[in-house]
Amino acid sequence: MKILESLPVLHESSPRLILSQIREHGPIDRASLARMTGLHPSTITRIVTSLISEGLVQEDGEGPKGLGRKPIMLSLVPEAIHVMGIAVESTFVSGILVNLQADILDRMEFRLRKQDMPSVEEGMALVIDFLLEKARERQVDVRGIGIAMHGIVDNQDGVCIFAPALGAREVPVAATVQARYNLPVCMDNNANALALGELWFGNGKGLDNLLAVKVGNSIGSGVIIDGRLYSGSRFWAGEVGHVTVVFDGPQCKCGNYGCLESVASIEAVVTKARLLLKRGEGSDLLALTGGDPDALTFSHLQEGAHFGNELTMQLWDEVGSHLGLALVNMINILNPTKILIGGDILPVIDYVLPKARQIVKIRSLEVLQGTTSIEKVGLGSDAVAVGAATLVFKELFEA
Numbered sequence: 001m002k003i004l005e006s007l008p009v010l011h012e013s014s015p016r017l018i019l020s021q022i023r024e025h026g027p028i029d030r031a032s033l034a035r036m037t038g039l040h041p042s043t044i045t046r047i048v049t050s051l052i053s054e055g056l057v058q059e060d061g062e063g064p065k066g067l068g069r070k071p072i073m074l075s076l077v078p079e080a081i082h083v084m085g086i087a088v089e090s091t092f093v094s095g096i097l098v099n100l101q102a103d104i105l106d107r108m109e110f111r112l113r114k115q116d117m118p119s120v121e122e123g124m125a126l127v128i129d130f131l132l133e134k135a136r137e138r139q140v141d142v143r144g145i146g147i148a149m150h151g152i153v154d155n156q157d158g159v160c161i162f163a164p165a166l167g168a169r170e171v172p173v174a175a176t177v178q179a180r181y182n183l184p185v186c187m188d189n190n191a192n193a194l195a196l197g198e199l200w201f202g203n204g205k206g207l208d209n210l211l212a213v214k215v216g217n218s219i220g221s222g223v224i225i226d227g228r229l230y231s232g233s234r235f236w237a238g239e240v241g242h243v244t245v246v247f248d249g250p251q252c253k254c255g256n257y258g259c260l261e262s263v264a265s266i267e268a269v270v271t272k273a274r275l276l277l278k279r280g281e282g283s284d285l286l287a288l289t290g291g292d293p294d295a296l297t298f299s300h301l302q303e304g305a306h307f308g309n310e311l312t313m314q315l316w317d318e319v320g321s322h323l324g325l326a327l328v329n330m331i332n333i334l335n336p337t338k339i340l341i342g343g344d345i346l347p348v349i350d351y352v353l354p355k356a357r358q359i360v361k362i363r364s365l366e367v368l369q370g371t372t373s374i375e376k377v378g379l380g381s382d383a384v385a386v387g388a389a390t391l392v393f394k395e396l397f398e399a
Ligand SMILES: [Zn+2]
Pocket: 241, 242, 243, 252, 253, 254, 255, 256, 259, 261, 262
């Protein structure tokens, strides 16, 4: 089932092309659309008329005066289409209802009872049912559901190939959701969705080459090359979490040693901090936990950083070093214009990025220095869910 089935006006490629140009460049006039698409002005006029009558496009006042009369500007109608974006992480499922501008109208989050697929299915059903009810209250139709999931995802068939934190293999998630709700479903890995959401609506808008890295208990990235997501031959592209950064470092969940994820994931930092507390270091940090090293959590390491606790700052600095090293490798291979960092790390990102940038500066090829900026995502903690919704929009707009 495709989202386009419910929108006959977009069955042909020219209307989709025009709609996507209006999305990217609007408000825009008809003459500029003709110039950008290469379509004949009379074709533009005819298609724009049908897009307006279908409620997808609106006339948006007059533009600046050129040689002739002032042109009428066109823009998308944000409320014309609504979709749902669902983020399936290792500990929770969250969902949002958005319009064409990715404005979030409603949201819902469910903490998983257990880290397994039955709990994920329970969470997805609750979140989707809740958002469908909200859509009914608002009297809007939901046109599709986008799912961004932890692990390796076959984004063609919507299958979770492997989700290590959930102990899942070969689960046809998209088909199940589609059958239950009778709605089109698009699915991809959460880091890929993050990259796509940032490309369309966040800090990556208008860029052709972008890397978006999601740092949490696992680490992954979405790679945008020439304006498109790059998935690799078996959907494994961008797995920056498994780039080796310490030759004989700790063993990673993947089996390798010294992967970025084994030293820079939140889980790895918490484990290391507990170990250091047990060795008698960081008495100020220990006090925050009530004196029990094993009670230390990520929130203590946020608090410690805000207080300027020395051990905590040193730990986040080390994360910056390891992340920076992995990013240098990615920069040398992909040469992105921007690298965006998001995920659960966001509350402490300002303690991590300066070191990461410094390492990148020191270790980059001289000719590449200063050509890649490293920033945080623009969509904050909603970035993955917005990205999930964008998976559906992509089907709609891309010819
Ligand atoms: Zn690994």
